[in-house]
Amino acid sequence: MHRESDQVGIKIGMWLFLYSEIILFGGLFVLYAAYFFEHPQSFVAGGKELNRIIGALNTIVLLVSSFTVAASITAIRRDDAKRAQRLLLFSLLCGVVFLVNKYFEWGAKIDHGIYPNSETLVNGEPGLNIFFGLYYVITGLHGLHVIIGMALLAVSLFFIRSGRVSGSRYAMLDNAGLYWHLVDLIWIFVFPLFYLVL
C-alpha cells in the first residue's frame, strides 16, 4: 500500500509533542507558583537583582527570530529557497545572540557568588536560594531548548540547500518553526516571572 504524505497528521503529531513540552515546563512553573506563595518578599528582592535590560533585549531577539522563521516558511511556500535560507540564517544568528547574552548574564551572577550551592546562597535568605535555584534550572532548561531549536533550524537549512525541503514538501521546516515558536513562547512566560516580579 502506498501512502500519500499526510501533512495534517504530521502537524498533529508535532502539536502533541509540543503539549508535552509545555507540561514539562508546567511542572517547573508549578514549583515557581508554590514557592512564590511561600517567599513573596525574597522573590521580589531576587527579581531586582536580575538585569532587566539584557532580559528585555533577549525577549526582543527571540520575538524577531520567531518572525523571521515564520517568514522563511512563507518564502519556501512561494518556492523562494534563497530567501528562506537567508531568513533562517538570520534566525540562527538571533539564537546565538540570545545564548551569548545568557552567557554574560549567568557569568555576572556567578562572579557575584550567586550560583547553586554557593556560599552566598546557602548562608543567605532561604527564599533567595529558591529563587535563584529556580532561575538557574528554568533558564538552563530553556537554554537547552534554544540549542535544540537551533539544531532543528540548522538541519532544516541544510535540507533546503540539498533540496529535501521545498515548496511542495516543507513539513520539516514547518515543525522546526513550531518548535522555535514554542521556545519563544516559554521565554515570554519566563521573562516576567523572573525579571519583572512586581
Add this chain to the structure above:
Amino acid sequence: MTAIPSFFTQSSPPGLTGIKAWLLTHDHKRLGLMYLYAVLFWFVVAMVIGLLIRTELMSQGRTIMGPGMYNSLFTLHGVIMIFLFVIPAIPAIFGNFFLPIQLGTDDVFFPRLNLFSWYLFMFGGIFALVALFTGDGFPDTGWTFYVPFSVQSSSNVGLTVSAAFILGMSSMLTGLNFVTTFHRMRDKRMGLMQIPLFTWSLYATAWVQILATPVISITFVLVVMERLLSIGLFDPARGGDPILYQHLFWMYSHPAVYIMILPGMGVVSEIIPVFSRKSIFGYKAIVWSSMGIAIAGSLVWAHHMYTSGMSDVSVFVFSLLTFLVAIPSAVKVFSWVATMYKGSIEMTPPLLLSLIFIYLFSVGGLTGLVLGAVGTDIHVHDTHFVVAHFHFVMFGGTGFAFLAALHYWWPKMFGIMYPFRPAYIGAVLTAVGFLFHYVPMLILGLQGMPRRYYDYLPQYETGNFLAGFGGYLLCIGLVVMFVNLLASLRHRVAAPADPWGATTLEWRVPSPPPVHNFVDKPEIMDFPYDFRQVGDNSASQRS
C-alpha cells in the same frame, strides 16, 4: 489465503534480511514482537527478584540476604515491574500489533518514530542494568525516589532515574503515535462508535501518556540536578519543600496507574463478548468510562499523601475525587458481567484469565476505596495492606489481562494454536497462588505490619510464611503457562484466521498477518461486536 507471505517472511521496508529485517524494521507487528521479547525478559527478572524478597521475609531475621541487599531488591523489583513491564506491556506489545489492524490500516502513523521508541525502551533498560553493576550499586530508595533520601543516598540514583526518564520518553512517543494513528489512519468508513474497545482504551491511555509523562520527566530531571548541584529546591533548611516533590511525583505516577490498567480493561472488553457470543453490553458506556477514568484519574494524585502533612481541605477534596474514579471503573465491571448474562458462553484460556481478572480487579478496586477513605487510610497507610491492594490491581488486574491477551492473540501473532489443558492448569495455579500470596498481606497490613521493612515482630511470621508459600505457587503457575506457549512454537499446530469466532478486523486477516495487514480492503461492520454472522465454528477445530 495460504499463498500470501506473512510479515515473518516479508520485511518492511522491503529488501532487508536476517537480523537487519528486525532491527531496522518499520513494521508495527515486528516491533510488537520485539517489545514482547524484551518485556518478557524483564518480567521474568523482576518476578525472580520478587520471589527472593518474599523468601527473605518467610522467616524472621536474616534468611537469604542482608538488609542493604533487601532494600536494593525491592527498589529494583518496583522499578522494573513498573517502568519495564506494567506500563509498556499491553500498549507497546499488543497495542503496536493490533491497534493499526483494528483501525483497518497498514501501520502506525509514524513508523520510524515507533522504531525509535523501541530503541529508547531498550536503551532505558540497559541504563538500568548499568546502574545495577556500577558505582555504589542499585538505589535503595524504593521506586518512588522520595526526597530527601534520594538526594542523599550514595547509591546509583542518578543513573536509575535517567533510565526511568528515557523509558518515560519511549512511552510518551508511543502514545503520541497512537493518538495520531487513531485520528489520521483510521479507515474512512469507520466512525467513532464503530471502533473496537481495545483501541478505544489505548486511545484514552495514550492521552494520559502524553499529558502526564512530562511531569515525571521534569521531576526526575530535578532529582538529578539536586544530586549534581545541590540546589536545595526540596530542602526545608534552604527554603524548599519536600512535600512538593511528592506532589510532582504523584501527579504523574497516579495517572500512570491508569496507563497501566486501562489497556487491560480494553483487552477484557474484547475477550468477554467473543466468548459469550453476545454483543458487548453498554459499548458507549465503556468508551465514555475509559475517557472518564483518564480524566478523573489525573485529578486524584494526592491520595498517596494523606499522612504527609497536607492541609485537611486538600485531603478531603482528594478523597472525594478518589471515590469518583470508582464509578467509571464499576461501570466497566458491571458491563462485562452483564455481557455474559444469557450469552452462549464458551470456556477458553483467555476467557478464564479474563474472569480471574474481573474477580481480582474487583478486590483491588474495593480495597482501593478503603485506602481512598481518609479515616481507614491513616490506619493502614504504608502497611502491607497497600502492597496487597496495588498488587491486586497491577498484577491481578493488568498482569492477568496481559496473560489473557497473550493467550487470546497468540494464534494471530504466531499463526499457531496451543494446548488448552496446561493453560487452564497454569491459570488456576497462578490464581490460587495469587490469593495465598496477597490475602495474607491484606491481613498483615490491617494488623500493622509496615511495607518495605526488612524484619518484623514474631506475630507476623505465619502470615509472611503463607505469603511466601503462595508466591512459589504463583510462580509455578506462571511457568506452566509460559512453557505451554513456548512449546507450541515447536509442535506447530496451524491456527485458522479466526479460531475464536471473533468479529474485529484482526480476525479478518490471515494468521500471522501479511506485511501490509490487509490483502483486500477490509469490510467495516456497523458495530464491531455483531455476532450474527459468526457461525458455530466450535472448539472441535481447535485443540
